[in-house]
Amino acid sequence: MHEKVMNIGTVRELTGLSERQIRYYEEKQLIFPRRSKGGARKFSFEDVERLKEIHMKMKDGFRTFDLRKSAAGTLKLDSGRS
Amino acid sequence: MHEKVMNIGTVRELTGLSERQIRYYEEKQLIFPRRSKGGARKFSFEDVERLKEIHMKMKDGFRTFDLRKSAAGTLKLDSGRS
DNA sequence: CGTGTAAGGAATTCTGACACG
């Protein structure tokens, strides 16, 4: 399910996040939607799952920087702050 | 993949069909997209596959009525016309 | 830092209709 086919409105419904949050997470490099001709973001089901995960981490007090995928492709779950 | 999440534009890209054709096939009861609040059609990947199948059958000379799913849930592939 | 909102514009989708055949 990596086909990026959903508009942000559908992602909002599926994740419960606001469009503002979704766009902000993209700005912070946490997700990478594609763009349609007209410039609309297109997301995959994987993006939706990742957003749900991000949402939970954020509620646990993580910052967007901590959630960015490392070069190794794994999640940085603890940046050392206390 | 039965979640109906794609707008008609995405389905157009994925199937190569025109929006007119997609809407017509819905009118003829060949597919059943859901509607968003604002009235926009939302399709699933299954709908996309079904549309591709419909497209091939149409090229083979079938009529929309012949392609409507029967009560048994199977495709009527030959209505008896010759 | 993370998120809400009002602002204005651009792209998307919708319906009903006329056309052709």
Added chain:
DNA sequence: CGTGTAAGGAATTCTGACACG
């Protein structure tokens, strides 16, 4: 019958900014 198109409207999405803290 199946599909193209122009028409006008409504809903969607986009960006950049101001706000708060």
